[in-house]
Amino acid sequence: MSLSILVFYGSYRETRAGIRLADYAVAQLGARGHAVELIDARAVGLPMLDKRYMDYAPGEAPANMETLARKLKAADAFVFITGEYNWGMQPGLKNLIDHFGNAELARRPAGIVSYSAGRMAGARSSSAWHPTLTSLGINIVHSTVAVGGITASLDESGTPIGDGGAALARAFPAFMDELEWWGRAVKAAKGEG
Numbered sequence: 454m455s456l457s458i459l460v461f462y463g464s465y466r467e468t469r470a471g472i473r474l475a476d477y478a479v480a481q482l483g484a485r486g487h488a489v490e491l492i493d494a495r496a497v498g499l500p501m502l503d504k505r506y507m508d509y510a511p512g513e514a515p516a517n518m519e520t521l522a523r524k525l526k527a528a529d530a531f532v533f534i535t536g537e538y539n540w541g542m543q544p545g546l547k548n549l550i551d552h553f554g555n556a557e558l559a560r561r562p563a564g565i566v567s568y569s570a571g572r573m574a575g576a577r578s579s580s581a582w583h584p585t586l587t588s589l590g591i592n593i594v595h596s597t598v599a600v601g602g603i604t605a606s607l608d609e610s611g612t613p614i615g616d617g618g619a620a621l622a623r624a625f626p627a628f629m630d631e632l633e634w635w636g637r638a639v640k641a642a643k644g645e646g
């Protein structure tokens with residue numbers, strides 16, 4: 454069963470490296486026949502939070518927010534590519550997510566794929582996202598992936614390289630298996646399976 458999957462990524466830095474991992478995730482899930490779209494917070498370009506989507510009257514939210522709200526509601530599963538800044542989450546992605554609520558995000562599974570330059574592999578940002586996503590009614594799948602030494606593990610085209618890349622390529626199929634299982638379960642529960 455093909456799923457509609459959104460892959461979120463939230464670095465605004467000019468020299469950002471996590472986009473390699475986001476591109477890798479999109480390619481891997483796409484190769485399994487899913488309809489996958491990268492939600493790049495920088496490209497979406499929501500402002501620093503003022504009004505949430507729910508604060509607008511129907512049809513009056515800015516076009517980029519409205520378009521994203523529709524995509525969120527239609528998705529079967531989410532993947533969060535979470536980089537780590539100062540032991541926490543990246544503000545660009547948190548800002549994007551804070552624009553929405555349970556009405557757009559709840560009752561879908563999410564997989565967390567963390568990364569960082571160092572050996573902690575973004576594990577602390579992964580942990581930080583758990584309560585935030587749970588508060589939005591998202592169910593986080595048990596399987597996680599963590600990539601340390603991000604630029605030594607993926608080249609600029611998102612191809613795994615070196616020992617870190619080999620470890621990623623070994624871990625990612627089981628992560629996708631888990632996400633797919635929950636995505637299919639949700640789709641069936643909605644009567645769409």
Ligand SMILES: Cc1cc2nc3c(=O)[nH]c(=O)nc-3n(C[C@H](O)[C@H](O)[C@H](O)COP(=O)(O)O)c2cc1C
Pocket residue numbers: 464465466468469470471472536537538539540541568569570571572573574575603
């Ligand atoms: C503001 C800032 C804070 C950072 N803090 C951490 C950190 O706490 N732990 C860590 O492992 N790496 C940290 N790093 C290194 C990042 O893991 C690395 O720069 C990574 O590539 C950032 O993701 P991005 O390139 O997609 O923006 C930090 C980098 C920046 C720019």
